[in-house]
Amino acid sequence: MAAAIHFYFDFASPYGYFASTRIDELAAKYGRDVEWHPILLGVVFKTTGGMPLPMIPMKGEYSVRDFERSARFHGIAYKLPQAFPLPTQSAARAMLWVKDKYGDERAIEFAKAVFKAYFVDDVNIGDPVHIAKIASGMGLDSSRMAEGINSAQVKDQLRAEMDLAMARGVFGSPYVIVDNEGFWGFDRFDQVDAMLKNGKI
Amino acid sequence: MAAAIHFYFDFASPYGYFASTRIDELAAKYGRDVEWHPILLGVVFKTTGGMPLPMIPMKGEYSVRDFERSARFHGIAYKLPQAFPLPTQSAARAMLWVKDKYGDERAIEFAKAVFKAYFVDDVNIGDPVHIAKIASGMGLDSSRMAEGINSAQVKDQLRAEMDLAMARGVFGSPYVIVDNEGFWGFDRFDQVDAMLKNGKI
Numbered sequence: 001m002a003a004a005i006h007f008y009f010d011f012a013s014p015y016g017y018f019a020s021t022r023i024d025e026l027a028a029k030y031g032r033d034v035e036w037h038p039i040l041l042g043v044v045f046k047t048t049g050g051m052p053l054p055m056i057p058m059k060g061e062y063s064v065r066d067f068e069r070s071a072r073f074h075g076i077a078y079k080l081p082q083a084f085p086l087p088t089q090s091a092a093r094a095m096l097w098v099k100d101k102y103g104d105e106r107a108i109e110f111a112k113a114v115f116k117a118y119f120v121d122d123v124n125i126g127d128p129v130h131i132a133k134i135a136s137g138m139g140l141d142s143s144r145m146a147e148g149i150n151s152a153q154v155k156d157q158l159r160a161e162m163d164l165a166m167a168r169g170v171f172g173s174p175y176v177i178v179d180n181e182g183f184w185g186f187d188r189f190d191q192v193d194a195m196l197k198n199g200k201i
Numbered sequence: 202m203a204a205a206i207h208f209y210f211d212f213a214s215p216y217g218y219f220a221s222t223r224i225d226e227l228a229a230k231y232g233r234d235v236e237w238h239p240i241l242l243g244v245v246f247k248t249t250g251g252m253p254l255p256m257i258p259m260k261g262e263y264s265v266r267d268f269e270r271s272a273r274f275h276g277i278a279y280k281l282p283q284a285f286p287l288p289t290q291s292a293a294r295a296m297l298w299v300k301d302k303y304g305d306e307r308a309i310e311f312a313k314a315v316f317k318a319y320f321v322d323d324v325n326i327g328d329p330v331h332i333a334k335i336a337s338g339m340g341l342d343s344s345r346m347a348e349g350i351n352s353a354q355v356k357d358q359l360r361a362e363m364d365l366a367m368a369r370g371v372f373g374s375p376y377v378i379v380d381n382e383g384f385w386g387f388d389r390f391d392q393v394d395a396m397l398k399n400g401k402i
Binding site: 044047048049050051056057058059061062065066069070072073166169171172182184185187188190191194201 | 249257
């Protein structure tokens with residue numbers, strides 16, 4: 001089987017959410033696995049000088065409209081959360097904790113549940129209590145999740161993931177890497193498809 | 202005939218150039234005319250805090266690769282110009298001058314020739330001498346173009362166009378407005394198509 005593709009996303013990124021609903025299916029079409037990597041755009045922005053979309057004059061208002069239209073255009077359930085954007089450290093660390101404890105498959109399932117909670121059911125995923133509930137809802141033992149989220153080990157792991165992501169050129173969400181070729185944005189999935197199909201772009 | 206659609210672009214924007222090769226054809230499919238509006242991203246950036254893509258850490262390098270890949274993906278002739286980006290005041294004013302003197306159709310033809318000169322033939326379109334040559338090549342009398350470009354009338358006209366564009370929410374290139382619905386980016390042309398087809402999005 002060819003190498004896995006890398007999928008980077010921030011849990012508060014609508015385009016990252018849209019991508020999360022399609023990436024596994026797209027990769028499977030070409031016999032590829034997907035490695036899911038939660039990142040923190042706030043950390044990236046320190047290097048790029050970027051800002052959360054809603055804070056940018058003109059582009060901010062436009063983006064809110066574009067989120068909604070793009071979701072409808074692609075047939076993806078979506079509602080702008082009341083708390084938007086919000087810090088995603090806890091959600092990202094929780095995913096790494098689930099991965100360490102239960103493995104990749106359940107971690108991806110957890111990530112999908114977090115995205116759905118935030119962008120469909122308007123759950124405040126900045127709150128570790130709500131994150132633990134999402135885990136419990138999946139049948140995971142979340143009684144020690146809060147402790148895990150705050151452990152030095154998980155914090156270091158996320159920091160290392162961030163360093164690696166940025167060394168690989170990841171500066172936005174979603175960001176997909178196929179055989180060293182990076183693609184930024186859900187609107188590049190047609191090119192990701194072509195790259196997977198032809199082995200080049 | 203339904204209302205014309207508005208096409209905003211900066212002459213130094215690769216995505217604006219890509220859009221310029223497709224916008225007329227797309228509009229014609231739905232019986233629409235296109236009004237072409239040259240804008241200056243430098244002016245917009247004063248409001249949005251934006252920067253030319255190549256100057257942004259990480260995103261800059263990525264963009265250069267994305268220009269190239271996107272051109273190939275869509276089958277558009279393209280080469281990164283040696284002087285990139287560059288100021289486009291002269292090109293934008295020249296287009297308005299052509300429009301005043303020769304009408305919309307020739308102005309659009311001129312805009313296409315300027316884009317091709319810059320993004321295919323690596324002509325420095327920041328230089329009014331080269332811009333005049335492009336006009337001459339089309340059979341226009343460019344002997345008074347330099348004077349036109351520097352006239353208070355044309356300068357005021359570009360300023361008024363910019364004010365109107367920003368009042369309409371234009372903050373990037375390309376930016377297309379269909380019946381008050383704005384779309385930013387060549388990668389939204391699939392949604393522009395749907396909007397033209399269905400009258401909503």
